[in-house]
Amino acid sequence: MKLSDTVMGGLLLVLAAAIGIYVSGFPRMPGQNYGAALFPGLIAAGLAACGALLLARGLRAKAPAFEFAPWTRAAPLAANFALVCGALLFYIFAAETLGFMATGSLLLLALFLKLGVRPLSATVVAVVAALVFHLLFYKLLRVPLPWGILQFMAGW
Amino acid sequence: MADIATAFGMVFQPYTLSVILLSAAFGLLVGAIPGLTATMATALLVPVTFFMPPVPAIAAIVTATAMAIFSGDIPGALMRIPGTPASAAYTDESYAMTRKGQAETVLGADLAFSVIGGLFGTVVLVLSAPQLAEIALKFSSFEYFWLVLLGLSSAVMITVGDPLKGVVSLLLGLLISAIGLDNPAAYPRFTFGSIELLGSVGLIPMMIGMFAISEILRFAVEPQAKAQIFKKQIGNVFRGLWGLFRRYRLQALRGSVLGTVVGALPGAGADIAAWMAYAVSKKLSREPEKFGTGHVEGIVEAGAANNSALAGAWIPALVFGIPGDSITAIVIGVLYIKGMNPGPMIFINHPENIYAVFIVFFLANLLMIPFGWVAIKAAKRILHIPRNILMPIILLFCVVGSFAINNTVFAVSVILVFGLAGYFMEENGYPVAPAILGVILGSMLEENFISSMIKSDGRLLAFFERPIAAGLGILTLLIWFWPLASRGLRTVSRTRT
Numbered sequence: 001m002k003l004s005d006t007v008m009g010g011l012l013l014v015l016a017a018a019i020g021i022y023v024s025g026f027p028r029m030p031g032q033n034y035g036a037a038l039f040p041g042l043i044a045a046g047l048a049a050c051g052a053l054l055l056a057r058g059l060r061a062k063a064p065a066f067e068f069a070p071w072t073r074a075a076p077l078a079a080n081f082a083l084v085c086g087a088l089l090f091y092i093f094a095a096e097t098l099g100f101m102a103t104g105s106l107l108l109l110a111l112f113l114k115l116g117v118r119p120l121s122a123t124v125v126a127v128v129a130a131l132v133f134h135l136l137f138y139k140l141l142r143v144p145l146p147w148g149i150l151q152f153m154a155g156w
Numbered sequence: 157m158a159d160i161a162t163a164f165g166m167v168f169q170p171y172t173l174s175v176i177l178l179s180a181a182f183g184l185l186v187g188a189i190p191g192l193t194a195t196m197a198t199a200l201l202v203p204v205t206f207f208m209p210p211v212p213a214i215a216a217i218v219t220a221t222a223m224a225i226f227s228g229d230i231p232g233a234l235m236r237i238p239g240t241p242a243s244a245a246y247t248d249e250s251y252a253m254t255r256k257g258q259a260e261t262v263l264g265a266d267l268a269f270s271v272i273g274g275l276f277g278t279v280v281l282v283l284s285a286p287q288l289a290e291i292a293l294k295f296s297s298f299e300y301f302w303l304v305l306l307g308l309s310s311a312v313m314i315t316v317g318d319p320l321k322g323v324v325s326l327l328l329g330l331l332i333s334a335i336g337l338d339n340p341a342a343y344p345r346f347t348f349g350s351i352e353l354l355g356s357v358g359l360i361p362m363m364i365g366m367f368a369i370s371e372i373l374r375f376a377v378e379p380q381a382k383a384q385i386f387k388k389q390i391g392n393v394f395r396g397l398w399g400l401f402r403r404y405r406l407q408a409l410r411g412s413v414l415g416t417v418v419g420a421l422p423g424a425g426a427d428i429a430a431w432m433a434y435a436v437s438k439k440l441s442r443e444p445e446k447f448g449t450g451h452v453e454g455i456v457e458a459g460a461a462n463n464s465a466l467a468g469a470w471i472p473a474l475v476f477g478i479p480g481d482s483i484t485a486i487v488i489g490v491l492y493i494k495g496m497n498p499g500p501m502i503f504i505n506h507p508e509n510i511y512a513v514f515i516v517f518f519l520a521n522l523l524m525i526p527f528g529w530v531a532i533k534a535a536k537r538i539l540h541i542p543r544n545i546l547m548p549i550i551l552l553f554c555v556v557g558s559f560a561i562n563n564t565v566f567a568v569s570v571i572l573v574f575g576l577a578g579y580f581m582e583e584n585g586y587p588v589a590p591a592i593l594g595v596i597l598g599s600m601l602e603e604n605f606i607s608s609m610i611k612s613d614g615r616l617l618a619f620f621e622r623p624i625a626a627g628l629g630i631l632t633l634l635i636w637f638w639p640l641a642s643r644g645l646r647t648v649s650r651t652r653t
Binding site for chain 1: 204206207320323324327328330331334339340341343345346369372373376377378379542544545547548549551552553555556559560563565568569571572575576580583584601602605606609610614
């Protein structure tokens, strides 16, 4: 999705104002003139200036406010995009309960099938890859990946 | 001398050497596969190097990136698709040579001049870094403030395209760096009650998001095309190289110098170096009309430039902690994790580590000759690796890798958010490099700014009272006001005529 300079400029002005209001509530360092608010305050000022410049430029250029890339109109490609994001969200919410190996295999399987890998090889590669990552990070590098529903395997 | 001997001992031991060999193979693979970049190779290596001692960890990154920047040339020559953005400048030219039946010559030149550029950049790094560190020892917060600001400004100015968007990108990066407790007042900023955000957004997950997840998203929305390889059999790539070298030694030298300098400038790396070197080569060539028709001259110059830029970027990274490109931006994060905080003190406290980095640089560039040869021979196999299997696996690796840094699922949300951010920035023409630099350098900028303000009691003139600070300050202001001044001059001259 492409945003025009006008929209971006407006958004930056809002962001700058929000930061300005937020940092004005910061406490001062006792005995110091320069505290936690100074640096973000300067950033906000900079963002406001850039926002204003972008806004002015955008108003002159009169470009459409939003432009969508061609892929957003091709349903399979848009679905790919959503699936990659969805896969990460799925991992974030399911990893603890299902465990790494189950979540990882499912995540891979879904993506493989969507991207046109044949079902048999998709399943085999998904399971093997998740297993290899688990061995590599859990056994070798001692990263506490969650076991989840496969807890019974932890003792093997 | 004892330090150099120690450094050799640190590099030439089975563990480090096997790390180097493995990361060489990894780097060649990543570079040769279109859509996977050298920066992505670095981001993917970090979770693994996290568990290594400092020298092998750095060695892995140095080796993998050097190999990746070379092997990015391979699909350029054989498929007309650059393997990494650093090869994009001369992809059409290489492919034109392949079509003329000169695949061996172009691949040989890619390899040989990558090695030459890489070694040249390394020599400059070895000679200049310790000298600069001597100077940097005398720096106070004023000099550091200007140096950081100068680096950030040049990162914005050198970005191809729109400087205003570059500034926005930089400011957003600085804003992200302000998140958390890590500020002079140790006051929690922008945390909104989140415990995870107290420690700021993790640098490594952020990089994985920006450089790996965003590439996977880009892959996901591009229509699948079957890999078309022009040439099936590749003969002897080393034939005729000596002649090329004699004919184009000036070009090779010019490319290496330009590459090293561009690499050392913050924010610009191998890709910009290659574009600039190719343009310079065409401009100064005796046969500019041959450019674009399959002429090796520009490939020699740009091929040397992108590899020398890699080493050049390490100069400001090691001496000042200011990254020269996005790869060294990640490296600086790794150095801090390893307790090898970049800056002049490391040259005094741990010279053996620095020497070890230098040795690895030489080793990696020399290893490129046999490894690169194998990669060219295996090109057909590498280019046929199905990307619809590879990309999901990389995605899962990003998940595990980011989780491994702090063992929290929060890191996985970070890679998602920054993956999307990286994708949308690229799509809207906002360069990513200034944002990364902003995040890395934000706290350094703030710290030196605040302590300078406190020292000088708010007098801004104090920022110009020490000679080096004044010089750096004036240079920074010149960079800022140059576009305005030149526009003003142009208007004046236009109204006169």
